[in-house]
Amino acid sequence: MQQSLDAIIVGAGMAGIYAVYHLRRLGLSVRLFEAGSSVGGTWYWNRYPGARVDIESMEYSYAFSEELQQEWEWSERYAGQAELARYFEFVTDRFDLRRHMQFDTRVDAARYDEAADEWVVETSDGGTHRARFCVMTTGLLSAPNKPDIPGLESFAGAVYHTGLWPKEKVDFTGQRVGVVGTGSSAVQAIPLIAAEAALLTVFQRTPAYAVPLRNHPMPDEYQRKVKADYAEWRRKERHESFGGWVAVHYAPVEPVTTLALDATPEARQALYEDRWRNGGLALYNVYPDVYVNREANETLAEFVRGKIRERVQDPATAALLTPDYPILMKRLIADTNYYETYNRDNVSLVDVSRQPIERITPGGVMVGGQEYACDSLVLATGYDAMTGALTRMHIEGRNGALITGHWAQRARTYLGLMCAGFPNLFIIDAVGSPSVVFQPVFVAEEQINWVGDCIRQLHASGRRCIEAAASAEDAWGEECERALQATLFPTVNSWYVGANIAGKSHMGLIYLGGMAEYRRWMSDEAAHAYPGFVFDGGRGAQASAAPVPQEAVRSVG
Numbered sequence: 001m002q003q004s005l006d007a008i009i010v011g012a013g014m015a016g017i018y019a020v021y022h023l024r025r026l027g028l029s030v031r032l033f034e035a036g037s038s039v040g041g042t043w044y045w046n047r048y049p050g051a052r053v054d055i056e057s058m059e060y061s062y063a064f065s066e067e068l069q070q071e072w073e074w075s076e077r078y079a080g081q082a083e084l085a086r087y088f089e090f091v092t093d094r095f096d097l098r099r100h101m102q103f104d105t106r107v108d109a110a111r112y113d114e115a116a117d118e119w120v121v122e123t124s125d126g127g128t129h130r131a132r133f134c135v136m137t138t139g140l141l142s143a144p145n146k147p148d149i150p151g152l153e154s155f156a157g158a159v160y161h162t163g164l165w166p167k168e169k170v171d172f173t174g175q176r177v178g179v180v181g182t183g184s185s186a187v188q189a190i191p192l193i194a195a196e197a198a199l200l201t202v203f204q205r206t207p208a209y210a211v212p213l214r215n216h217p218m219p220d221e222y223q224r225k226v227k228a229d230y231a232e233w234r235r236k237e238r239h240e241s242f243g244g245w246v247a248v249h250y251a252p253v254e255p256v257t258t259l260a261l262d263a264t265p266e267a268r269q270a271l272y273e274d275r276w277r278n279g280g281l282a283l284y285n286v287y288p289d290v291y292v293n294r295e296a297n298e299t300l301a302e303f304v305r306g307k308i309r310e311r312v313q314d315p316a317t318a319a320l321l322t323p324d325y326p327i328l329m330k331r332l333i334a335d336t337n338y339y340e341t342y343n344r345d346n347v348s349l350v351d352v353s354r355q356p357i358e359r360i361t362p363g364g365v366m367v368g369g370q371e372y373a374c375d376s377l378v379l380a381t382g383y384d385a386m387t388g389a390l391t392r393m394h395i396e397g398r399n400g401a402l403i404t405g406h407w408a409q410r411a412r413t414y415l416g417l418m419c420a421g422f423p424n425l426f427i428i429d430a431v432g433s434p435s436v437v438f439q440p441v442f443v444a445e446e447q448i449n450w451v452g453d454c455i456r457q458l459h460a461s462g463r464r465c466i467e468a469a470a471s472a473e474d475a476w477g478e479e480c481e482r483a484l485q486a487t488l489f490p491t492v493n494s495w496y497v498g499a500n501i502a503g504k505s506h507m508g509l510i511y512l513g514g515m516a517e518y519r520r521w522m523s524d525e526a527a528h529a530y531p532g533f534v535f536d537g538g539r540g541a542q543a544s545a546a547p548v549p550q551e552a553v554r555s556v557g
């Protein structure tokens, strides 16, 4: 048994890297465990062809260090996986964080030892580690969803999951390849696989809305311009945007405040065309009623459907690729030549919405009694999103309560940060937080800063542990539900509401109230002595009415 640490951090994605940096800066002793062989998380695992970020590189990056912002040079408007992985390696070494990290080590279990007020963490190398705080930076899309298709194990060729892609290049030259799924990863990978394979068959259950990303090399002049005024860009992202990014086509855009249903068809078309030309997530910045009114949403959905019909030559294939559900209620996918790929002679689309895949045979995929011959299979079947990384661990809080039990009906958290009955266990950038509807690097920085402050306050006030109050969890659940129900999100089956995993209860897994509102909740908690939390299991005095004065807050350790 090793000496007890202040904090154990699980997962070395962008959130875990910053957690090590920040908590160490506060004087805490920290140790991070990561299942992969290095840092990067999403950008370590997802090496499939075409993996690329959809928020501009200059914004999908850390804001905590001005020196770092100035030093790092991005080569593309939207960085690809390899460059993002290099960036996270660079940050880790730049701040000498690697010595606090242990790779190739999965955390199997975390149990709360109530007598000692400590977490006891068991790792895949047989180790047992103790810490007062446990910070779960395990990711919202990091638990790959392997489909339960009969016969999958019998397939004679190679099977790849996009989220567990091999480190060496996979060469599909001359092969017949089957891709199962048409979500974000598939949309990115399909054009590149098609360019290599002899034959590509895509098995689609639900068509996606994709819009052109329009990636290209980073113009030096633009990079210089942002760097000259980075603090102001970051301020705008934090305070003046809904999604945490402000650049569209290298220029900040003003939010649209008028309504789609009040606009003339010509004005709507002009706005949508402008966003379309800009590319990527620009289409999120449209009329606000598109998010809440089906008829308004339909104006944008029909605009994008028209673009799909223009991009795909065969009308029957275009019809299959055209979604009929509201747009923007699943993550909009930013593509590069996705629809055009279906105009190639070596690519075909098989609809498995009404007639699902019957089984996988040694030689291919069987649908409707017909076998589609494949030499390799690519499973682009997504993730057990938001909760999967945590529920796949044995997490045991007070009185033997398991996180799987706590979340059996719905994933209960307060602010997406803590759970009742799981003291000193912090969750970052996942269920119940703005996570993926906001720029995730920011969410992680904000939450980890909050965790650091919380630990300092705890220390300064002589308390040992903090957890969410059950009543605050209830209230937060209602708040998330209220924000969700005000939109069209519940009308669409997506991983945002847990619909992609069989048996998972359908619910709002994301806080949709916006980052500004979320920050207000977090700062209110800190400023008013954490009214939504319970200290020391309710054993000692509850929070004092007044916050602990900042001058009384010292570094821990």
Ligand SMILES: Cc1cc2nc3c(=O)[nH]c(=O)nc-3n(C[C@H](O)[C@H](O)[C@H](O)COP(=O)(O)OP(=O)(O)OC[C@H]3O[C@@H](n4cnc5c(N)ncnc54)[C@H](O)[C@@H]3O)c2cc1C
Pocket (backbone or CB within 6 Å): 010, 011, 012, 013, 014, 015, 016, 033, 034, 035, 036, 040, 041, 042, 043, 044, 046, 051, 052, 053, 054, 055, 105, 106, 107, 108, 137, 138, 139, 140, 141, 142, 163, 185, 389, 393, 428, 429, 436, 438, 439, 440, 441, 444
């Ligand atoms: C293919 C893909 C593309 C994406 N593209 C975008 C995008 O374009 N824009 C965007 O905003 N977001 C995107 N995302 C979301 C992305 O996950 C976040 O942007 C961000 O990278 C999450 O960082 P994180 O540190 O919170 O988690 P992750 O990067 O997921 O890191 C979590 C880490 O925890 C580790 N881990 C989990 N469980 C354990 C355990 N029990 N023991 C040890 N280690 C564990 C994992 O191995 C992983 O390395 C994408 C996600 C995926 C999967």
